[in-house]
Amino acid sequence: SQTIHQWPATLVQPVGSPLSLECTVEGTSNPNLYWYRQAAGRGLQLLFYSVGIGQISSEVPQNLSASRPQDRQFILSSKKLLLSDSGFYLCAWRNPSGGQPQHFGDGTRLSIL
Amino acid sequence: GQQLNQSPQSMFIQEGEDVSMNCTSSSIFNTWLWYKQDPGEGPVLLIALYKAGELTSNGRLTAQFGITRKDSFLNISASIPSDVGIYFCAGQWGPNDMRFGAGTRLTVKP
Numbered sequence: 576s577q578t579i580h581q582w583p584a585t586l587v588q589p590v591g592s593p594l595s596l597e598c599t600v601e602g603t604s605n606p607n608l609y610w611y612r613q614a615a616g617r618g619l620q621l622l623f624y625s626v627g628i629g630q631i632s633s634e635v636p637q638n639l640s641a642s643r644p645q646d647r648q649f650i651l652s653s654k655k656l657l658l659s660d661s662g663f664y665l666c667a668w669r670n671p672s673g674g675q676p677q678h679f680g681d682g683t684r685l686s687i688l
Numbered sequence: 689g690q691q692l693n694q695s696p697q698s699m700f701i702q703e704g705e706d707v708s709m710n711c712t713s714s715s716i717f718n719t720w721l722w723y724k725q726d727p728g729e730g731p732v733l734l735i736a737l738y739k740a741g742e743l744t745s746n747g748r749l750t751a752q753f754g755i756t757r758k759d760s761f762l763n764i765s766a767s768i769p770s771d772v773g774i775y776f777c778a779g780q781w782g783p784n785d786m787r788f789g790a791g792t793r794l795t796v797k798p
Contacts, residue, residue: 581730607784618776618790619731626784665730674719674738674780679730 577602581666581680589688594639594653596683598666601647606668608649609677610641613663625649626671661687694777694789702797707764709775709792716757717779722749725774725791734775735762767796 578601588594600606607626611619621634623641631641638657642650649666663684667677694711701707711720719738723731735746737753737760744751751762760779764771777789 616791616793619788621786624784632784667730671783676719676721676733676736676780677778677786678733679723682728682730684728 577668577678579666579668579678579680581664581683583683584681585684585686587686587688588656590658591655594651594656594660594685596651596664596666596685598649598651598680599647600649600668603647603668603670605646605671607671607677608643609667609669610649610651611665611667613665613682615662619665623651656687658687661685692777692779692787692789694792696792697790698793698795700795700797701767703767703769705767707767707771707794708761709777710759710761711777711779711789712759713779713787714758715781717781718757719780720751720753720760721778721780721786722751722760722762723776723778725776727773731776764794767794769796769798772796 581598609624610622613619625631625643628643639653663682665682666680669675669677692711692713721736722734724734725731735744735751740757741755742753748765774791774793776791778786780786
């Protein structure tokens with residue numbers, strides 16, 4: 576069966592520091608991968624998605640970036656964090672065939688001080 | 689972009705009561721999905737709907753894909769305390785186009 580892992584689960588970072596969040600998927604190949612941000616008590620905002628290695632599409636302009644160095648690895652990064660980057664970051668995957676639904680990891684709670 | 693209107697925003701119900709929530713859109717979707725999110729965790733897929741008019745059940749949960757393809761509802765029958773959480777609808781119209789509702793926060797009083 577397919578599984579998705581995100582780490583770390585929680586992270587506290589000072590303003591201006593770099594960021595690297597990692598997401599890996601097991602049990603499937605060539606998945607579509609997604610990064611979302613969820614503000615407290617709010618819905619999900621799509622940040623990036625990827626349909627293959629090295630292929631990244633950005634949904635919103637921001638100081639975050641994403642990379643997909645391997646088929647089942649998706650990384651969310653920033654060179655300099657802002658206070659507004661605080662939130663709950665979720666990674667998701669889906670089988671690219673048909674209208675398959677997305678499946679989410681357990682998320683990373685990021686707090687910027 | 690396509691927006692989803694999910695209602696109600698929150699519900700406070702007694703254990704054993706039935707629950708109903710819905711999502712509407714100004715545009716059509718090819719797939720409707722319902723997720724549940726517990727505090728500090730990622731959303732978990734409850735029900736996926738792929739055809740207009742489709743009615744699907746998962747235990748005490750029932751969801752329908754509206755005939756117009758612009759709406760969907762989720763019903764929970766005989767609620768129990770573990771039903772507490774935030775329920776999200778999501779509409780999908782392409783391989784990489786999915787939009788979420790703002791969520792319905794459900795509280796169940798024993």
